[in-house]
Amino acid sequence: MAISADDVFAETMSPELIKASDRRTKDLLEEFETLKQLRKARALTQEYVGRKLGKKQVSVAQLEKRSDFLLSTLRGYVQALGGELDLVVRFKDHAPVVLAGLGDESLAEAPRTSVRTKTTKKQVTRRAAA
Known part of the structure; x- marks a missing residue:
């Protein structure tokens, strides 16, 4: 037969001490909210x-x-x-x-580099004329 934590506390702690413990637990949890x-x-x-x-x-x-x-x-x-x-x-x-x-971040995948295509002389000439 399993014994619950509530049963153990009820046997070893007064109701006032249990309430005080519950309040302190709540305070600690809220401390770093x-x-x-x-x-x-x-x-x-x-x-x-x-x-x-x-x-x-x-x-x-x-x-x-x-x-x-x-x-x-x-x-x-x-x-x-x-x-x-x-x-x-x-x-x-x-x-x-x-x-x-x-x-x-040290384990993150390295960013992908974009692939550049070569610009031909014709494209450069057209851009310069525009």
């Missing part, structure tokens, strides 16, 4: 983060207000704070899976 809060918790300025990213302070301010990012942008921001970004996928029936390499 935004990138700005995460940066401030690290006691870093937007100017500092901007220098690490090679961007201006105003760009960092705009970034912190966004809710939709490229993974490479988020990864760079977290690295500028001195951290490391892991992307974890969770399913109810499977152990967590860490996705590696997503958003890592």
Whole structure:
């Protein structure tokens, strides 16, 4: 017979202590709800983060207000704070899976170069006459 965490807590913790624990958990989860809060918790300025990213302070301010990012942008921001970004996928029936390499610009495919065609002397002459 399996014993739930609630059963264990009920046996070892008072209802008041369980409520206090639940409040603290909620506080901790809300503590880092935004990138700005995460940066401030690290006691870093937007100017500092901007220098690490090679961007201006105003760009960092705009970034912190966004809710939709490229993974490479988020990864760079977290690295500028001195951290490391892991992307974890969770399913109810499977152990967590860490996705590696997503958003890592160093692993991105090199940009494709455009193919140039040779310009003939006739095309050059026509362009010059036009």
